[in-house]
Each structure stands twice: as C-alpha cells, then as structure tokens.
Amino acid sequence: MRRLSPVILSFSCACFCAGLAQAQFGRGAGWTTAGGDAQRSFWVKTDAKISRESLQKPGFQLLWKVKLNNQPTQLNSLTTAVTLEGYIGYRGFRTLAHLGGSSNHVFAVDIDLGRLEWEKALPSGSMGQGNSPMCPGGMTSEVTRPTPTAIITAGPPRGGGRGGPARSGVGEPGEGAVTIAAAAARAGANAPPRMPPDARGRGPGGRGAPNAVYAIASDGKLHSMFVSNGDDTEPPLDFIPAGANAHGLIVVDNAAYVATTDGCGGAANALWAIDLVSKQVSSWKPESGGIAGSLGPAFDTDGSLYIATTDGELSHLEAKTLKPLGSYSAKPGFASTPVVFAYKFKTLMAVAGKDGSIHLLDTGALGGADHHTPLAKSPALPNAADFAPGALASWQDNDGTRWILASAGNAVSAWNVVDDGGSPKLQSGWTSREMVSPLTPMVVNGVVFALSSGEFRSNDSKVSVAERIKRSSPAVLYALDPATGKEYWNSGKSITSFVHGGTLSGGGTQVYLETYDGNLYAFGFYIEH
Numbered sequence: 315m316r317r318l319s320p321v322i323l324s325f326s327c328a329c330f331c332a333g334l335a336q337a338q339f340g341r342g343a344g345w346t347t348a349g350g351d352a353q354r355s356f357w358v359k360t361d362a363k364i365s366r367e368s369l370q371k372p373g374f375q376l377l378w379k380v381k382l383n384n385q386p387t388q389l390n391s392l393t394t395a396v397t398l399e400g401y402i403g404y405r406g407f408r409t410l411a412h413l414g415g416s417s418n419h420v421f422a423v424d425i426d427l428g429r430l431e432w433e434k435a436l437p438s439g440s441m442g443q444g445n446s447p448m449c450p451g452g453m454t455s456e457v458t459r460p461t462p463t464a465i466i467t468a469g470p471p472r473g474g475g476r477g478g479p480a481r482s483g484v485g486e487p488g489e490g491a492v493t494i495a496a497a498a499a500r501a502g503a504n505a506p507p508r509m510p511p512d513a514r515g516r517g518p519g520g521r522g523a524p525n526a527v528y529a530i531a532s533d534g535k536l537h538s539m540f541v542s543n544g545d546d547t548e549p550p551l552d553f554i555p556a557g558a559n560a561h562g563l564i565v566v567d568n569a570a571y572v573a574t575t576d577g578c579g580g581a582a583n584a585l586w587a588i589d590l591v592s593k594q595v596s597s598w599k600p601e602s603g604g605i606a607g608s609l610g611p612a613f614d615t616d617g618s619l620y621i622a623t624t625d626g627e628l629s630h631l632e633a634k635t636l637k638p639l640g641s642y643s644a645k646p647g648f649a650s651t652p653v654v655f656a657y658k659f660k661t662l663m664a665v666a667g668k669d670g671s672i673h674l675l676d677t678g679a680l681g682g683a684d685h686h687t688p689l690a691k692s693p694a695l696p697n698a699a700d701f702a703p704g705a706l707a708s709w710q711d712n713d714g715t716r717w718i719l720a721s722a723g724n725a726v727s728a729w730n731v732v733d734d735g736g737s738p739k740l741q742s743g744w745t746s747r748e749m750v751s752p753l754t755p756m757v758v759n760g761v762v763f764a765l766s767s768g769e770f771r772s773n774d775s776k777v778s779v780a781e782r783i784k785r786s787s788p789a790v791l792y793a794l795d796p797a798t799g800k801e802y803w804n805s806g807k808s809i810t811s812f813v814h815g816g817t818l819s820g821g822g823t824q825v826y827l828e829t830y831d832g833n834l835y836a837f838g839f840y841i842e843h
Contacts, residue, residue, distance in 0.1 A: 344397035352613035353654040356707035361759035378428030384415030388450035392828035416452035434544035436531035449578035455560040555581040562610025573610030598636040607651030608704035622648035642681030670695025721752040744799035762794040768812035786812035
C-alpha cells in the first residue's frame with residue numbers, strides 16, 4: 315500500500331479544515347446590521363456557549379476592551395458593531411467586528427483576539443461638525459453589511475462558534491499559506507497588487523457582489539469597503555444631504571436604505587433608498603412628523619419594508635422605489651422602529667406607540683379594512699413621557715411562545731403573543747429591575763441581555779452637553795431570565811463610561827457594546843487561543 319507524503323497529508327488536512335470551516339461558519343454569517351437582521355429582531359437564535367444554564371454558573375465576564383481612535387461629536391461616539399464570523403481570507407481565519415466613529419472613521423476589530431485589524435478615515439466634506447445634540451455632525455448612522463430578508467425562527471447550533479481555539483494558515487484557493495503570502499509581500503515590492511479574497515464575488519450580496527461593509531460619512535456619500543482591509547470596492551456614491559442626522563443604514567437585495575431626522579443639513583425627515591446597481595436614489599417623506607424609532611425601516615421577507623412616524627402613520631413601502639403599498643394609523647403617534655416576525659403561519663409586526671402601548675399587526679392585512687384596527691394593543695403606560703424605546707426586540711422560546719421586549723422608561727418590559735381563539739393577542743409578561751436609560755435589549759439563545767446605558771437624558775434644552783456628560787454614569791450590562799426577568803448576572807463596575815444611542819450586538823458566544831469614551835467592549839466566556 316502506498317503511503318502519502320507529509321506534504322500531501324498536510325495539504326489534504328488543510329483543505330478539509332478549510333471546507334469544514336466554510337460549512338460550520340459559512341461566509342458572511344454574523345450580526346450583519348443594527349438589530350441583527352432585516353426584521354430588526356435583536357435575536358441570536360442559537361449559541362454554542364451562552365444559555366440559560368451557563369449564565370447561572372460562573373464564567374461569563376468581560377473578555378477585552380479596545381480603545382479606538384475617535385473624537386466624540388456632541389454626545390455621539392462609536393456606532394453599533396456588526397460582526398463577520400468565520401471569515402476565511404489570505405491571512406487565515408478571522409472573526410471581525412466593523413463599526414463606525416463619529417469622527418468619520420470606520421474600524422475593523424479582530425474579536426477573537428481583541429485587537430484592531432484596520433482603520434479608515436472617510437472624507438468629512440464641509441459638514442463634518444454639528445452644533446447641537448440633535449444635529450451633531452460627523453458620522454451618525456451605523457455601518458452595515460448586506461443582510462438577507464429571510465425570517466429564521468430556529469436553527470441548529472452553529473458549528474462550535476468560538477468553541478475552540480483552532481486557526482488555519484490556509485487562505486483562499488490560489489492564495490497559499492499565510493507564511494507564503496507574507497513572504498511574497500516582503501519580496502514583491504514590484505509585484506502587481508493582489509485582489510483581496512472578498513473581491514472575488516462570493517460575499518453575502520450574491521455571486522458577483524463583494525463582501526463589503528457600508529458606511530455613510532458626514533458628507534452624505536455611501537462608502538462600500540472590503541471587509542478585509544477597508545479599501546473601496548467602488549467610488550463613493552452620492553446618497554443623502556451632507557450633515558444629515560442619519561440612522562438605521564441597512565443593505566438589502568442590492569439596495570441601501572437609511573432614515574434622516576431633525577432637518578439637519580437641510581435633509582428632510584425622510585427615508586432614502588439607493589439602488590446599488592443603477593445608482594438611482596429614491597426618497598419617501600411622511601405627510602407630517604418625523605421618522606419614529608432609532609433604526610428606520612424593518613423588512614418583510616419579500617424585500618418590502620415598514621416605517622413608522624412620530625405622528626402615527628405606519629407605512630408599507632415597495633423595495634427600492636419606496637412606493638406606498640399600505641398603511642396603518644394610530645394616535646398619538648409611534649416611538650419605535652417596527653419589528654417583524656413569524657407567528658404560526660403568518661408574518662406579524664409590532665410597533666410601540668408614544669403612549670407606551672404596543673401595537674400588534676398582521677402584515678397581510680395592515681390595520682384591517684379601515685387601516686386603523688390592529689390585531690391587538692397593550693394598555694398605555696402611566697409614565698409614557700419617559701417611554702422612548704427606539705426599537706423593539708422579539709424572539710421565540712423553545713415552547714413556541716413569541717415574546718416582545720421594550721426598554722420602557724427605567725426598565726425593560728416583556729409581552730408575549732397568545733392565541734386567543736385563533737386571533738393573536740398581547741399578554742403582559744414581566745418588568746425588569748430599574749435601570750438608567752436602558753437601551754433595546756437583545757436575546758442570545760434564550761438569555762435576555764439588557765443595558766443600563768447610564769446616560770443622563772433631559773428634554774430641557776438648557777441642559778448643556780457638558781452637563782449631560784457630567785451627570786451620566788457608567789453603563790451596566792445585565793443578563794436576565796427570559797421568562798421572569800430575574801437577574802442572572804451583571805457586569806458590575808467593569809464598564810467605565812456611559813452609552814449614548816447605539817444598540818447591543820453579538821453572536822458567536824460574545825456580546826458587544828460601545829461607550830462614549832471610545833471603547834469597544836466584549837463580554838463572553840473565556841477561551842484559550
């Protein structure tokens with residue numbers, strides 16, 4: 315019997331490991347946009363290490379924090395991190411977080427090792443700085459990667475996630491090992507430039523689309539950058555007015571969408587879309603009021619989208635063209651981005667009202683025949699003046715119970731959807747311990763993570779930014795039981811600054827948050843590397 319040479323064995327094992335990694339991690343997996351998915355659910359369905367059982371034992375902790383080169387503008391600092399798990403490039407395996415900074419920077423951080431991978435400064439144009447908390451200038455919206463519209467209700471655990479320290483030196487086919495690539499880089503000063511592996515048409519945007527991260531600089535241009543090194547995939551595109559206060563950037567089906575508020579830079583209160591193929595820009599403006607919530611639109615599985623306004627109009631819009639398809643109206647207006655989810659054989663949606671109520675809607679018959687009738691509506695809250703959820707979270711437990719979560723004033727509140735004779739209804743669940751200006755919670759494999767942001771909020775325009783910063787306190791992260799709101803764990807004093815805006819993100823056994831003082835934090839279970 316012939317024996318294989320060590321070289322052939324090594325190459326075969328490397329190819330097998332690379333193929334296994336592709337099968338386990340996929341390419342482009344992770345928390346691709348603010349809210350985690352196109353439906354803005356804030357839900358990581360499965361996780362290899364985070365669970366209700368593991369959070370009731372020691373081990374979950376601060377893993378690392380990375381100080382990033384960013385200067386705050388007004389109260390804005392870092393934006394929400396989006397993640398890319400199991401990326402395979404010419405430098406081997408990488409698990410990356412991409413995020414923006416208010417000073418028009420985009421960062422990539424290796425979240426396995428807690429170190430900066432690359433940093434890129436974007437042009438700021440003539441509107442780099444603002445002069446008020448409502449119009450802060452700089453980069454205001456989150457970065458994003460292409461996001462699918464499919465609604466996933468459950469799935470098997472990812473193949474190990476960060477369950478082991480294994481790494482490979484094998485790059486993309488044709489790239490060779492990391493050592494070879496490094497040697498070639500040192501010796502090949504006159505060699506032709508090599509295309510990064512994410513330029514080869516295998517990104518989440520589909521065959522022919524680059525594996526890219528997108529950002530809007532304060533000049534209003536949309537930038538598309540390779541995830542591996544930050545180089546432009548194409549020249550920046552004119553998108554929204556310079557100096558606009560933008561939020562909720564998302565890329566779906568080769569189109570980018572973002573909302574603008576407060577009239578900053580002369581930008582209308584509007585939703586904007588740009589077709590990334592034709593470069594055609596469209597916009598939709600409400601008849602009155604502004605865009606409600608912190609994340610702009612939420613998407614249905616067919617690519618159409620829903621947007622709520624502060625004056626009480628929830629509109630269903632066509633993809634890319636933003637032509638109206640339907641609407642639902644309710645007073646006194648809305649206070650959150652909608653969240654879309656599957657329930658039995660229907661696609662439902664929830665949105666928060668200014669009065670603290672939660673509206674439950676059937677996307678197939680939005681608001682009923684009169685456009686004013688929801689499937690269900692929870693009672694208004696007595697302290698609705700403090701109700702500013704920004705966005706809602708939704709998840710489904712192992713028993714099939716659908717939950718809706720909101721940051722309500724100084725706590726997190728939960729409702730569940732119950733089937734009342736064939737018609738879904740809302741039932742009050744639990745309210746968490748008190749928190750300081752909590753952000754939208756997220757759910758990882760049945761564990762609710764809630765952030766007491768520590769931000770001192772005030773509607774008094776006479777309270778200066780400096781005073782608000784002074785009166786804010788360090789943020790605290792909590793892990794809560796999903797059925798009762800009982801506290802499993804908290805981060806104690808490990809976070810040293812407050813969080814303004816932004817949202818939690820996570821996946822692959824870690825939870826991420828960004829603080830005003832320019833730090834990206836990662837919490838999880840320690841793994842040797």
